Amino acid sequence: MDSTRDGDRTRADGDYAIRVADGMGGFTKAEWDSLTGTSRGDSSAPYNPFISFDFLKILEDSGCAVRRAGWMGHHLRLEDPHGILLGAVPCYLKSHSQGEYVFDHGWADAFERAGGRYYPKLQVSVPFTPATGPRLLASRSADAGSVRAALASGLRLVTERLGVSSAHVTFATRDDMAALSTAGFLTRTDQQFHFFNEGYSSYEGFLETLASRKRKSLKKERREALAAGIEIDWLTGSDLTERVWDDFFAFYMDTGSRKWGRPYLNRTFFSLVGERMRDDVLLVMARRNGRYVAGAINFIGSDTLYGRNWGCIEDHPFLHFEVCYHQAIDFAISRGLRVVEAGAQGEHKLARGYRPVTTQSAHYIAHAGLRNAVAAYLEREREEVREIGEYLDEHRPFRKDLSPRDD
Numbered sequence: 001m002d003s004t005r006d007g008d009r010t011r012a013d014g015d016y017a018i019r020v021a022d023g024m025g026g027f028t029k030a031e032w033d034s035l036t037g038t039s040r041g042d043s044s045a046p047y048n049p050f051i052s053f054d055f056l057k058i059l060e061d062s063g064c065a066v067r068r069a070g071w072m073g074h075h076l077r078l079e080d081p082h083g084i085l086l087g088a089v090p091c092y093l094k095s096h097s098q099g100e101y102v103f104d105h106g107w108a109d110a111f112e113r114a115g116g117r118y119y120p121k122l123q124v125s126v127p128f129t130p131a132t133g134p135r136l137l138a139s140r141s142a143d144a145g146s147v148r149a150a151l152a153s154g155l156r157l158v159t160e161r162l163g164v165s166s167a168h169v170t171f172a173t174r175d176d177m178a179a180l181s182t183a184g185f186l187t188r189t190d191q192q193f194h195f196f197n198e199g200y201s202s203y204e205g206f207l208e209t210l211a212s213r214k215r216k217s218l219k220k221e222r223r224e225a226l227a228a229g230i231e232i233d234w235l236t237g238s239d240l241t242e243r244v245w246d247d248f249f250a251f252y253m254d255t256g257s258r259k260w261g262r263p264y265l266n267r268t269f270f271s272l273v274g275e276r277m278r279d280d281v282l283l284v285m286a287r288r289n290g291r292y293v294a295g296a297i298n299f300i301g302s303d304t305l306y307g308r309n310w311g312c313i314e315d316h317p318f319l320h321f322e323v324c325y326h327q328a329i330d331f332a333i334s335r336g337l338r339v340v341e342a343g344a345q346g347e348h349k350l351a352r353g354y355r356p357v358t359t360q361s362a363h364y365i366a367h368a369g370l371r372n373a374v375a376a377y378l379e380r381e382r383e384e385v386r387e388i389g390e391y392l393d394e395h396r397p398f399r400k401d402l403s404p405r406d407d
Helices: 029-036 053-061 105-113 144-162 174-182 203-207 212-225 242-259 267-276 319-335 347-352 368-394
Strands: 003-006 009-012 016-021 071-073 075-079 085-089 091-094 121-124 166-169 186-196 231-235 281-288 291-300 304-312 339-344 355-365
Touching: 016 144, 029 053, 029 085, 053 267, 075 144, 085 144, 105 368, 121 144, 144 166, 144 174, 144 355, 174 355, 186 319, 186 347, 186 368, 203 212, 203 319, 212 319, 212 347, 231 319, 242 267, 242 281, 242 291, 242 304, 281 319, 291 319, 304 319, 319 339, 319 347, 355 368
Parallel strands: 121 166, 304 339
Antiparallel strands: 003 009, 009 016, 016 075, 071 091, 075 085, 091 121, 166 355, 186 339, 186 355, 231 281, 281 291, 291 304
């Protein structure tokens, strides 16, 4: 793509210009909403809460995804010759590879041992969120295919102009992957586990699709999870008080500190989510002897429930599975949601009715030697992911006379 530099704008082919914004303040909420939809009630476009203006702005306003945390906003604006926004890319200039869930630490180590400089790099993602969603955002009034193609080429151009090692687009949609592949990005795959609601009227209806042994096992698991006198509450909207957030944050910090060493989200983040996105949030909270002892936060899209963080201050057998997986299925069925995405990894989800799903990411590597080495690695990795997916698919817990749909 031929281009020239004009102030803070990179002009491309005379039809488009790419401008870089160092934060979500470089867009108005109305502009961003014109690319993503405004809410679950907006029937004109599927709603993904993680790419909403509010969620990305909260990450910045709370200090979770800002320069001092190694996430420097470098969001791309695609404009027509009159400065009208046609598309955008949520993008960050990063000094590390934390909080991404698609691991490239090995690439960084190898490149730097060979004398290269891997960081900074460009990261197109929703920080700390391993959920698939649009990354090349197109105005609903423009030709989406053309906009995605221009954004993919523009991202590569910005990478080269900055002189950074690479650009990474993680948890991308199929449409985005097609545009990125055409622009020379390498394809990477991985595995997650999602629940698909086949129009069940209740959780019991879902259980009837499982093999008898699996059905009995899950019923027993759910009973034992609540055996210590535990009760479950679904909290959303006005239920999300600061006291509730205090309880949940204590769970998040206790479990996160033990599991990850340094939780990514701070207390302010949860307050802002409760203030600006309360109707898009479901907290599943476990209560014992009148106080909350565990919980999980979920975000609600137009057709998907996204499970995110879990934590507890008391350990009870199977409570994690109950709060994170069974209750999510219950809620999705009750609300008519089509999918539950239960976060990264976790083959234990398979036995609880979740199915293996392939996720995709795209990677542009500027250095030819590193690009060739990564391409060879990814070819082997994709085959391994495919083989594992086929194996897991054969061991789903459903009755043999039923064939859940393949998406």
